Amino acid sequence: MRACNLFRHTGLVASPHRVGSSVYHKAGRYSSFSTSSALASTGDRGNTVGFIGLGAMGNHMLNNLISRYKQPSQGNSVSFALCDTNQEAIEQVIKRHNVEHPHVPLISCSSPYDVAQKASTIISMIPTGKHVQDVYVGQGKSVLNALKSMDRDQRAATLYLFQLTRGHWLSLQLSLNAGVRTVDIDLALDQDLKHLMELIEDADVFVQGYRPGVIARKGLSLSNLLEIAAKRGKGIIYVEENCYGPDGPMAERPGWQQIADAATGCSYVTGRSLGHEDGTCVLPALPVPDMLTGLIGAIGAMMAIRDRARQGGSYHVFASLMAAAGLHLKPEIGLYSPEVVEKCNQKFK
Numbered sequence: 036m037r038a039c040n041l042f043r044h045t046g047l048v049a050s051p052h053r054v055g056s057s058v059y060h061k062a063g064r065y066s067s068f069s070t071s072s073a074l075a076s077t078g079d080r081g082n083t084v085g086f087i088g089l090g091a092m093g094n095h096m097l098n099n100l101i102s103r104y105k106q107p108s109q110g111n112s113v114s115f116a117l118c119d120t121n122q123e124a125i126e127q128v129i130k131r132h133n134v135e136h137p138h139v140p141l142i143s144c145s146s147p148y149d150v151a152q153k154a155s156t157i158i159s160m161i162p163t164g165k166h167v168q169d170v171y172v173g174q175g176k177s178v179l180n181a182l183k184s185m186d187r188d189q190r191a192a193t194l195y196l197f198q199l200t201r202g203h204w205l206s207l208q209l210s211l212n213a214g215v216r217t218v219d220i221d222l223a224l225d226q227d228l229k230h231l232m233e234l235i236e237d238a239d240v241f242v243q244g245y246r247p248g249v250i251a252r253k254g255l256s257l258s259n260l261l262e263i264a265a266k267r268g269k270g271i272i273y274v275e276e277n278c279y280g281p282d283g284p285m286a287e288r289p290g291w292q293q294i295a296d297a298a299t300g301c302s303y304v305t306g307r308s309l310g311h312e313d314g315t316c317v318l319p320a321l322p323v324p325d326m327l328t329g330l331i332g333a334i335g336a337m338m339a340i341r342d343r344a345r346q347g348g349s350y351h352v353f354a355s356l357m358a359a360a361g362l363h364l365k366p367e368i369g370l371y372s373p374e375v376v377e378k379c380n381q382k383f384k
Contacts, residue, residue: 080152080153080154080155080189081155081192082112082113082114083113083114083115083116083142083153083154083155083156084100084113084114084115084116084154084156084157084158085115085116085118085144085150085151085153085154085156085157085158086100086115086116086117086118086150086157086158086160087118087119087147087150087157087158087159087160087161087170087178088118088119088159088160088161089117089119089121089124089125089128089160090119090124090160090161092160093119093160093161094124094128095293095318096158096160097115097117097128100115101115101132101136101139102135102136104136104139112138112139112140113139113140114139114140114141114142114153115139115140115141115142116142116144116149116150116153116154117129117141117142117143117144117150118144118145118146118147118149118150125143128141129141129143145176146175146176147159147170147171147176147177147178147181148175148176148177148178148180148181149176149181150178150181151178151181151182151193152181152184155189155192155193155194156193156194156196157178157193157194157195157196158196159171159178159195159196178195218230218234222253228253228254231255232254235255235260235263235271236263236267237267238271239271239272239340240271240272240274240336240340241255241260241271241272241273241274242274242276242332242336243255243274243275243276244276244277245277246277246278246279246286246287246288246289246290247275247277247281247282247286247287248287257273257275257351260273260349261273261349264349270343270347270348270349270350271349272336272339272340272343272349272350272352273349273350273351273352274332274335274336274352274354275351275352275353275354276328276329276332276354276355277290277354277355277356278290278291278294278295278355278356278357279355279356279357280353280355280357280358281353281355285298290356291356292322292324292325292356292360293318294356295324295356295357295359295360296318296319296324296360297316297318298357298360299357299360299361299363299364300364301319301324301360301363301364302316302317302318302319303316304363304364304370305317305318305319308376308380309380310380323359323363324356324359324360324363325356327359327362328354328355328356328358328359329354331354331359332352332354335352335353335354336352339352
């Protein structure tokens with residue numbers, strides 16, 4: 036049994052997480068980094084955490100770090116050195132946390148070089164591209180040039196945490212991909228696309244996480260794979276996992292779990308559970324829709340494999356984050372009484 040699982044960025048990685056409610060049916064019957072205002076003194080480098088990139092994911096991670104930080108009863112407190120190409124993003128973060136967490140010192144940095152000079156732990160959350168290389172090893176104000184200017188002890192004491200879309204393992208991949216053979220595929224390269232098609236030739240299951248229509252431009256649509264299945268004389272299970280599902284006015288939009296949380300109202304409900312009566316939304320603490328949609332997609336694939344063994348043919352499985360996130364809003368599934376919510380808030384705050 037062979038399965039091809041194609042996710043954006045991560046390539047051929049057989050992993051049941053990230054995107055997903057599932058309905059399956061037999062194919063044919065389906066329808067310049069900037070500075071901001073002065074903030075705090077730099078303090079000791081060993082007690083400073085640097086943060087580069089305040090986009091959607093970076094901002095969320097920084098919020099979690101700051102909101103969970105508790106000032107020690109003795110010794111130096113931890114500072115956060117911030118850097119982003121968008122000056123407004125830094126200013127918004129500072130303004131908010133100066134009100135919500137005034138005990139946490141925030142330092143504005145003019146470049147990645149400046150961050151590395153001030154912080155011994157550096158977290159980088161920026162998208163892939165040439166800009167990433169400039170931050171890490173580029174000429175001038177890069178992190179590497181800052182480390183080169185330090186002595187050996189300072190360099191040895193520096194921890195640099197960063198995430199690239201390819202070539203680096205994430206904790207979820209390590210925990211969920213045990214026993215899985217992984218191949219890195221870049222669909223922009225003709226040679227890699229050819230290699231993927233060769234893998235699909237004898238695959239039983241193909242899983243892809245692109246929004247509807249995008250994958251078709253690479254010759255990997257459902258109809259394309261049905262042609263392959265017909266030529267080889269064995270059906271294929273085609274699993275689609277995306278944010279908004281296979282149809283509807285928003286089907287063509289990209290999205291991930293946090294967007295589904297917001298669009299379905301899960302973030303609003305979470306905000307209400309934390310006492311916000313003004314409509315303030317809060318992202319749920321756990322990525323339940325991510326895991327749930329993957330599980331539903333995997334179960335749908337197994338049902339399709341069973342039916343193919345009994346009846347033959349090819350099968351189409353849908354999985355969407357929106358449908359999975361919406362399940363949480365059903366009282367019999369995901370909503371607890373106010374008393375239970377308050378008890379949890381008091382225990383885990």
